[in-house]
Amino acid sequence: MYLWVHDQLNPGSKRGRRLASTAQHLRDLAVTVVCVSDSQRRGVEATLRKIGVDDRVRALTIYNPVADDLVPDGSGFDERKLVFFSSPNKGLAFSLDAFRALRRRMPDLRLQVGNPGYKIRKSAVVEGVEYLGPQPQERIHKEVRSALCTFFPNFVLPETFGLVFAESKAVGTPILTCDCGAAAEIVGDPQQVLPVTLAQRAYETTFHKVAPSWRSGPARLADSLGLFDPYIERIRAWRSGGRPVAGPDPRFHLTVVANQWRAMLGIP
16 A cells, blocks of 8 residues: 655655554554655654654655756846745745845836646735736746746745646746745755744744735835845845746656656566
8 A cells, every 4th residue: 555645645644643643553554655755754654753653664755856858948047036936825925025025126127927726715915916816737837947046944834845836847947935845855955945944933923924915015024134135135136137047856756767667566
């Protein structure tokens, strides 16, 4: 039996407790837990140890796939354009606050925001932000290709893989994100992953439930205290010729991932 997990399964978490409730079945069956990143797998293995089935249950990593033919097409990019393509509960409110700070220094910046459609929330009106809503994958790839970077400072809901990272890399667009969840593992470039500070966590904990349209005042104060300076410095550097080179990662190629699944399942 194979359990393919895409969510965090950490000891004591809601999903960890759900897994613990099946401990007897896990002991009785030859179960293999398939994780989508090493980062996620470490949490799963810790949970298996806590519930006392780590000697009976194996956990391994098989990454999510990206089409082999998703590659850079040689088109240029607009240094004034950032993109955020993800569910809004993955740090969009903090990203908008950070973008406000960026735009105060670089008024020509703009941010395109896409939404997969399964979490629709009222959007804050922010100067320079365009909400695209749900879009076909081809349109998303087109917009990402032409951006300075995928702007994704998410530490609110850690990614277990982060297809937004893998696909952005594949089309040749760097990512500016946080060292949270699987981000560093999937992005694979320290230039594109910033640490999450205690001040940032305290700020987001305080204002997490505040409607985005009411966050502009606190965000301006946080900006004056330097909360968003790392993002400002990195975007400035990338616009001044320091933009990282990005490209497809063979770890995520569909053919590679499919062969790993075949090998695990014993399929020729």
